[in-house]
Each structure stands twice: as C-alpha cells, then as structure tokens.
Amino acid sequence: MLWKLSLTGIKSRLRDYIVLFSGLVMASAIFYMFESMASNTDFLNNNSTLAMTVFIFRFGSVLLGIITFVYILYANSFLMTMRQKDYAMFMMLGAKGRKIAQMIFSETLIVGTVATLVGSALGIGLTSVVHRLLVAQLNIKITHFTPFNMNGLLITLLFFIVLFLLAAFVNAFSIVKKPILTLLRADQTPAQMKQHKFLFFLEVVLGIIFIGVGYYMMANIGTYQLMAIAVALVTIVLGTYFIFHSVIIFFLKLLKKTENLSMKKLNNFTLSQLSFRIREYTQMLSMVAMLLALALGALTVGLGFKNQITQLTNEVSNYDLVLNQSELIDQSKVEKLSPTINAVYQQKEDEKTVYYNYSEFEQNPFLIMENQTPNTGERNVKTKKVTAEELATNSNYQDELRYYELPEQREKEIKLLPAEEFAQLNLPQTSMQLIQAKDFHESIEQIGDLVAENNKNNESLKDGMFSFTQKYDAYQMINGMFSGFEFMGFFLGIAFLTMLASCLMFKILSGSKSDVVRYEMLGKIGARQALLKQSIRREIGILFLAPGILGAIHVLFGLQMFTVLMDDPYHNLWIPFTIFFVLYFIYYVVTTWLYTGIVLNKKE
Amino acid sequence: MDKIVEIKNVTKVYGKSNEKQTQALNGISFSVEKGEFIGIMGASGSGKSTLLNILSTLDKPTSGTIHINQADVTKLKGNQLADFRAKEIGFIFQDFNLLENLTAQENIAVPLSLQGVKPKDIKKKVNAVAERLSISHILDSYPAKISGGQKQRVAAARALVTQPTILLGDEPTGALDSKSAKDLLDTMEELNTKDNVSILLVTHDAFSASYCQRILFIKDGVIHQEVKRGEQSRSDFYRQILTILGNLEQ
Numbered sequence: 001m002l003w004k005l006s007l008t009g010i011k012s013r014l015r016d017y018i019v020l021f022s023g024l025v026m027a028s029a030i031f032y033m034f035e036s037m038a039s040n041t042d043f044l045n046n047n048s049t050l051a052m053t054v055f056i057f058r059f060g061s062v063l064l065g066i067i068t069f070v071y072i073l074y075a076n077s078f079l080m081t082m083r084q085k086d087y088a089m090f091m092m093l094g095a096k097g098r099k100i101a102q103m104i105f106s107e108t109l110i111v112g113t114v115a116t117l118v119g120s121a122l123g124i125g126l127t128s129v130v131h132r133l134l135v136a137q138l139n140i141k142i143t144h145f146t147p148f149n150m151n152g153l154l155i156t157l158l159f160f161i162v163l164f165l166l167a168a169f170v171n172a173f174s175i176v177k178k179p180i181l182t183l184l185r186a187d188q189t190p191a192q193m194k195q196h197k198f199l200f201f202l203e204v205v206l207g208i209i210f211i212g213v214g215y216y217m218m219a220n221i222g223t224y225q226l227m228a229i230a231v232a233l234v235t236i237v238l239g240t241y242f243i244f245h246s247v248i249i250f251f252l253k254l255l256k257k258t259e260n261l262s263m264k265k266l267n268n269f270t271l272s273q274l275s276f277r278i279r280e281y282t283q284m285l286s287m288v289a290m291l292l293a294l295a296l297g298a299l300t301v302g303l304g305f306k307n308q309i310t311q312l313t314n315e316v317s318n319y320d321l322v323l324n325q326s327e328l329i330d331q332s333k334v335e336k337l338s339p340t341i342n343a344v345y346q347q348k349e350d351e352k353t354v355y356y357n358y359s360e361f362e363q364n365p366f367l368i369m370e371n372q373t374p375n376t377g378e379r380n381v382k383t384k385k386v387t388a389e390e391l392a393t394n395s396n397y398q399d400e401l402r403y404y405e406l407p408e409q410r411e412k413e414i415k416l417l418p419a420e421e422f423a424q425l426n427l428p429q430t431s432m433q434l435i436q437a438k439d440f441h442e443s444i445e446q447i448g449d450l451v452a453e454n455n456k457n458n459e460s461l462k463d464g465m466f467s468f469t470q471k472y473d474a475y476q477m478i479n480g481m482f483s484g485f486e487f488m489g490f491f492l493g494i495a496f497l498t499m500l501a502s503c504l505m506f507k508i509l510s511g512s513k514s515d516v517v518r519y520e521m522l523g524k525i526g527a528r529q530a531l532l533k534q535s536i537r538r539e540i541g542i543l544f545l546a547p548g549i550l551g552a553i554h555v556l557f558g559l560q561m562f563t564v565l566m567d568d569p570y571h572n573l574w575i576p577f578t579i580f581f582v583l584y585f586i587y588y589v590v591t592t593w594l595y596t597g598i599v600l601n602k603k604e
Numbered sequence: 605m606d607k608i609v610e611i612k613n614v615t616k617v618y619g620k621s622n623e624k625q626t627q628a629l630n631g632i633s634f635s636v637e638k639g640e641f642i643g644i645m646g647a648s649g650s651g652k653s654t655l656l657n658i659l660s661t662l663d664k665p666t667s668g669t670i671h672i673n674q675a676d677v678t679k680l681k682g683n684q685l686a687d688f689r690a691k692e693i694g695f696i697f698q699d700f701n702l703l704e705n706l707t708a709q710e711n712i713a714v715p716l717s718l719q720g721v722k723p724k725d726i727k728k729k730v731n732a733v734a735e736r737l738s739i740s741h742i743l744d745s746y747p748a749k750i751s752g753g754q755k756q757r758v759a760a761a762r763a764l765v766t767q768p769t770i771l772l773g774d775e776p777t778g779a780l781d782s783k784s785a786k787d788l789l790d791t792m793e794e795l796n797t798k799d800n801v802s803i804l805l806v807t808h809d810a811f812s813a814s815y816c817q818r819i820l821f822i823k824d825g826v827i828h829q830e831v832k833r834g835e836q837s838r839s840d841f842y843r844q845i846l847t848i849l850g851n852l853e854q
Contacts (some may be wrong), residue, residue, distance in 0.1 A: 263716075267717070268710050269705075269706065422699055523713060526715060528682075530683070
C-alpha cells in the first residue's frame with residue numbers, strides 16, 4: 001500500500017522527477033566520458049609528449065569526482081525536499097519509521113542506479129559524438145581513442161553506485177531521525193539575518209585582500225614558482241568565500257537603501273530574497289565561482305593551445321613550401337596554391353660551393369625570420385627582406401638560406417654570382433623554389449602532397465625524417481603535440497561547466513518549494529504575473545551571474561600563469577568566453593523555466 | 605447608502621461536467637454598504653471559503669455577477685485582476701502571510717510599490733498607517749521577531765495602506781491568543797467606526813463575529829439566515845450568535 005502511495009507521489013511530481021533524473025543521467029554520462037579518457041593510458045600516452053598528462057588526467061578525475069559528489073548531494077537534497085512532506089504524512093498516518101527508511105533507501109538507490117545505467121549508455125554515445133565533433137572542428141589528431149572503454153565504464157558504475165548508496169543511507173537516516181513536525185513544516189522555517197558589524201567589515205577587507213594576493217601570485221608565477229600556485233589556490237578560495245559572504249550582501253544592502261530603486265515594484269522583495277539566499281548559498285556560490293573559473297580556464301587554455309599551433313607554425317618559416325630540384329615538379333600544382341610568393345632560385349654546384357644567381361635575389365629578395373627582442377624572453381619574430389647585396393656578404397643570412405638546401409648541399413659554401421658569370425659556369429644546374437601560399441591552412445592537403453613528391457624527388461630527403469625545413473612537417477608535429485592538450489582542456493572545461501551549472505540549478509530549485517507561499521501571497525496582494533516572473537528572472541539571474549562574473553575575473557587573472565607556457569593566453573579570448581556563457585545562459589533559462597513552473601504553477 | 609459590494613445569484617460548481625460535481629455556492633445574493641462591518645459565518649464546507657475566494661477575485665464564479673466599487677470583477681482578466689486586487693481589496697489572513705525576508709515596514713510598503721507610488725509618499729503613508737495601528741516601534745523588525753498580534757497588525761496595515769474599497773478578513777484572529785485577538789478586533793471596530801473602513805469578516809468564531817453589525821449565516825451554499833446587531837450590547841449579540849449557530853448545526 002505504502003509503495004503504491006509512494007509511486008503516486010512520484011507521478012504527481014513527474015516533471016520535477018524528470019529534471020532530477022536527467023540531471024543525474026547527465027552527471028554520470030559526463031563522468032563516463034571523462035573516465036573513458038582518463039583510464040585509457042594508451043590514449044593519454046599517445047596524444048601527449050608529456051609524462052605529466054597521465055597525472056593531469058588523474059588530478060582531473062579526482063576533481064570531477066569531488067564535483068560529482070557535491071552535485072549528487074544537491075540533487076539529493078532536491079529529491080528530499082520533494083518527498084519529505086509525503087514521507088512525514090505517511091509517518092503521521094502510522095507508517096513505521098523502519099518501513100519509511102526502507103522506502104527512502106530503495107527510492108534513492110533505484111533512481112540513482114537507473115540514472116547511472118542510462119547515463120553510462122548515453123556517455124558512450126556522447127563520447128563518440130563529441131570526439132568526432134572535436135576532431136572535425138578543430139582539425140586535431142587523436143589516436144587510440146575508443147568511445148567504449150571497459151575500465152571507464154566500471155569506474156563510473158562503481159563510483160556512482162557507491163555515491164547513491166551513501167546518499168540513500170543519509171536520506172533514510174535523516175528522515176527517520178527528524179521529528180515529524182519539522183518535516184511537515186520544513187518550508188516554513190524562516191531564515192534569520194544576523195550580522196556583526198565589525199566582523200562584516202573584516203570580511204569585506206579580508207575578501208579583497210585575499211583575492212588581491214591570489215591574483216598577484218598568479219601574475220608572478222615566474223618568480224614564486226610552485227609557491228604561487230599553492231598560495232593563490234588558498235587565498236582565492238578564501239577570498240571568494242568572503243566576497244560572497246560580505247561584499248555582495250553589502251552591495252545588496254546598498255541597493256536596498258537606494259529608495260528610488262528598491263521602492264519600485266517588487267525590487268525590494270527581490271533584493272531581500274537575494275540577501276537571504278546569498279548567505280545561505282555562500283559555500284555553493286564560492287564553489288561554483290571557483291570551479292567555473294577552472295572550467296573556463298581549461299577551455300581557454302585548451303583553445304589557447306590551438307592558437308599556439310598556428311603561431312608556432314608560422315614562426316618556423318616564411319615559406320609554406322620548399323621545393324628542391326623544383327624543375328621536376330609540375331608547376332600547375334604550385335599554381336593551385338595561388339602563391340603570394342613564388343621565388344625560384346637557380347643553383348649550380350661543385351664539390352665545395354653552391355652558386356646562385358645574384359640577379360634572382362634582386363628580383364625576389366630572400367625572406368628571413370628575425371627575433372627582434374631576444375633579451376626579454378618574449379618572442380617577437382618578424383619577417384625581414386634581405387637584399388641580394390646583404391645575402392652575398394653576410395654569412396648569417398647565408399645560413400638562413402642554407403637551411404632550405406638539401407642536406408648534402410648544406411656543407412658547402414654559398415656564392416652569389418652576377419647573372420653573366422653564373423651563366424658561364426659549366427656545372428649541372430638545378431633550382432630551389434620557395435613558396436608562400438595564399439592560405440596555408442586551406443591548402444594544407446595540396447602542400448602535403450607536394451612535400452611528399454619533393455621528398456621522393458630528392459634522395460637525401462627520402463628517409464622522411466622530421467625537419468623543420470618544411471612548414472608542413474612542423475605543423476604536423478606541433479599539431480599532434482598540442483591537440484591532446486586542446487582536447488583535454490576543451491573536454492574538462494565543458495564537463496566541469498555542465499556539472500557546476502547543474503549543481504547551481506538544483507540548489508536553486510531545491511529552495512523553490514519554500515517560495516511557493518511567498519509568490520502566492522504577492523499574487524493575492526495584487527502583483528501581476530509578469531512582475532512575479534520578472535522578479536524570479538532577476539533573482540535567479542543574479543545567483544547565476546555573481547559566480548559567473550567572479551569566475552570570469554578569476555580566469556582573466558589566472559591566465560597570467562600561462563604566459564610562461566604560451567605567448568599570448570589572451571588571444572581570441574572571446575571564443576571560450578562565448579562558448580562558456582552560451583552554455584551557462586542555457587542553464588539559466590532552464591532553471592528559470594523550471595523554477596517559475598514550480599512557484600507559479602497555480603491557476604490564473 | 606452606497607453599495608460597494610453587490611453579489612447577485614452567484615453559483616460555484618467544482619468539477620468538470622463529465623466528473624462528479626460539487627455545488628459550493630447555490631445562487632447567493634447580498635450586498636455590502638459603504639462603511640459596513642459585516643460577518644459571514646458557517647460551518648466547514650458551508651461555502652464561506654469559496655465565497656471569500658470569489659469575492660477576493662482569486663476564484664471565478666460559475667454564474668452570477670459580482671460588483672465591487674461598481675466594477676464587474678467577473679469580467680476582469682490577468683493584469684486587470686491583479687491591479688484590481690492591488691487597488692480595491694485589502695486582505696488579512698489567518699496565518700498573517702507576511703514576507704519573512706522583509707521588515708514590517710517593507711511588508712507594508714509592498715502594495716504601494718506595486719502601484720508605482722513614489723518612495724517619498726510610500727514612507728509617509730506607511731508611517732501614517734503604522735501609527736494608526738500602533739506598530740511604529742516595530743517597523744524595522746522582521747516578522748520572526750515580533751508577536752502574533754503584532755504580525756496581524758502589520759498585515760492589517762499592509763491591507764489598509766492602499767485605502768482599499770473593502771477590507772477582507774479570513775479568520776484574522778484564528779492564530780492569535782485571546783488578548784491579541786480582542787486587541788485586533790477592537791482596532792478593526794475602531795477603524796470601521798472612526799475611519800469608515802468597510803470590513804467583511806469570514807469567521808466561525810462567535811466572539812469575532814459579535815463585533816460585526818450584520819452577520820450572514822451560510823449553509824449549503826445559500827444564505828440561511830441574516831441577523832443585525834442593532835442596538836443590543838455585544839455580549840447579547842454574542843449570545844444570539846451562539847444560539848443561531850446551535851440551531852444551524854441541527
């Protein structure tokens with residue numbers, strides 16, 4: 001009988017259950033996606049040249065585990081707020097505590113297990129989709145990647161089932177231990193505002209100081225090394241906590257005091273809701289802000305590596321393609337690259353010297369890379385046109401030219417001869433062609449074919465050893481190296497983000513029950529529906545925005561740490577930020593929609 | 605005298621036509637004059653809550669018309685309804701219904717903010733009504749910090765601050781101890797006689813009802829009996845009510 005009642009209880013709140021269930025499914029799907037990579041050592045080792053990667057991923061999965069744990073806690077509390085009144089009612093009707101505990105235990109465990117199974121299946125599907133998408137979109141190379149990974153699946157199932165077992169125990173105990181009356185009146189317990197003025201002031205000051213110290217440490221990671229990371233981590237976590245606990249409340253109070261604002265429509269109500277909420281949400285919001293920072297950071301750094309690929313490749317050489325013995329190549333293939341520079345230099349060589357035609361370098365000046373600020377450590381590479389005269393006299397410039405010659409030619413001296421003298425030399429003639437394509441990335445395949453043909457034409461290039469002579473080879477290598485990083489950054493970022501936004505969503509939703517009365521009351525007093533909806537949108541908006549903004553600021557400062565690894569971590573920053581905020585915004589919209597549904601579901 | 609509320613042939617049927625139906629109101633008609641203090645009594649299930657919900661525009665009648673301050677409220681929709689409630693009707697509920705995250709002052713100010721009254725005027729009006737109800741000293745307190753009687757006074761202040769056409773009380777003394785209940789009723793009577801506030805009180809408590817000038821007894825969705833206090837003392841009226849209630853039960 002009780003089971004039947006319990007099932008009807010679930011049916012009547014089907015929509016809320018669907019939300020909860022899909023949230024849990026997503027959590028386990030994401031966890032699986034991550035674990036399928038983290039536990040695939042072949043994949044990790046083959047896609048990154050650093051031994052650190054395996055460690056980074058272990059670290060990532062611990063972090064993800066913690067977030068998942070917190071997430072389950074919130075989802076669980078949402079489940080309990082939905083059910084505790086029903087359970088209390090059953091107990092009031094005389095159901096035995098043990099029986100109720102049993103029911104709660106099985107309900108939590110069943111919901112959890114089914115969600116985990118569905119989630120893992122979904123995870124396998126999503127993994128292959130995401131993998132394909134990322135590979136196609138980012139032109140990254142990944143090997144040893146399989147959507148289905150037994151280890152990953154086992155870890156996911158074990159982890160989640162243990163978590164749900166724990167949650168089931170906690171739920172069962174907490175319901176049975178609490179007095180029935182408390183359960184029945186759970187919604188009515190009012191939160192209290194208490195604040196010591198001096199402590200409040202202290203928190204404001206400490207919050208700002210802590211964050212300041214953290215940012216300073218991150219910006220000077222070069223000086224303080226590992227210390228910087230440790231100090232920044234602690235101070236920023238504390239600072240974020242204090243900021244939420246004090247500074248934001250301070251601002252809300254200030255807004256409330258501004259009567260022209262607070263006395264308009266429902267503003268005062270919204271502000272009060274927020275000041276109460278934020279206090280109660282302090283830990284939650286600071287955690288969200290911190291982890292959002294990590295997520296956004298991972299996303300940004302991941303994409304930063306992508307930029308790095310292009311930049312590093314561009315610094316390898318001014319020329320996109322080098323053809324030795326270019327007379328053997330069908331020039332129509334070169335024309336297809338619509339070259340912006342197409343310089344052909346005739347070569348004649350004897351045992352000790354390679355001769356070039358001086359006038360050809362007058363026609364097509366040779367391009368070199370010049371590092372303009374070698375002392376600061378910052379790279380600032382620029383292209384320089386070398387005149388024929390300079391090339392003829394300066395051995396450094398000749399070295400640059402030698403770089404494009406065939407290995408056997410590099411031993412020899414370089415001499416530039418006037419056109420007539422060059423023509424008179426009775427030596428075998430060949431040519432070297434240096435090409436800059438209109439768009440290297442667009443013509444990457446044709447360039448690859450020509451590089452292969454060039455390697456075939458020249459005996460000494462046949463072993464196919466990586467040499468940075470060809471930009472194409474360099475691109476392949478750098479791309480391979482950074483793709484792994486990029487993939488991980490991207491993946492971690494999105495996984496963290498969805499998990500955290502869901503946490504926030506459930507935290508807000510689990511508070512919605514107690515708001516039903518408030519909104520009902522405002523309706524009775526004569527607040528228009530549109531106004532109530534606006535109030536909800538604003539309230540939830542700020543709860544989302546506050547950690548979002550703080551997290552974004554953390555990232556902006558945190559990227560300072562990567563100036564050591566990357567040239568410009570801030571390059572194209574809008575891309576990860578846009579991806580991030582679009583996803584985040586979707587969560588906001590869904591939360592508002594659900595919340596409005598729960599709070600204003602009455603007639604009218 | 606002006607009729608501020610006029611109810612004609614109001615019926616309310618719950619349940620859809622293909623389901624089992626319950627007739628809560630069965631063609632009820634009455635009116636309230638300006639400045640009247642009227643009570644509605646009846647046992648549980650008599651239809652008095654339904655009547656109150658319809659009067660307060662929270663629910664719609666199945667048939668019949670309701671005019672409040674000359675407006676036919678059955679014709680109002682959505683925002684019009686909300687605005688009408690904000691301007692014309694003041695509410696006092698049994699369980700106070702204060703917003704516990706707002707101070708007393710802010711609670712009282714909500715209806716004015718909703719009507720777009722200027723902050724300066726809001727302050728004036730709130731202070732005036734607070735003084736009238738002797739709650740000036742607790743204006744900065746949160747509801748959780750004040751007594752039940754004080755809460756109900758704050759609720760009354762919130763209901764009166766917009767100077768509504770009619771004040772609707774839904775068992776306002778139901779959650780109060782006898783001393784606070786008497787204080788509140790005395791205040792309401794004073795508001796009625798001195799400030800000419802029209803009050804409609806729904807209650808099943810004979811003592812509360814004895815403060816009214818006229819009482820309508822509802823049974824099975826119709827007005828069963830109507831009594832006026834007239835010149836008799838409150839205690840006599842109280843006894844009369846008890847007798848009627850006793851007969852009503854039989």
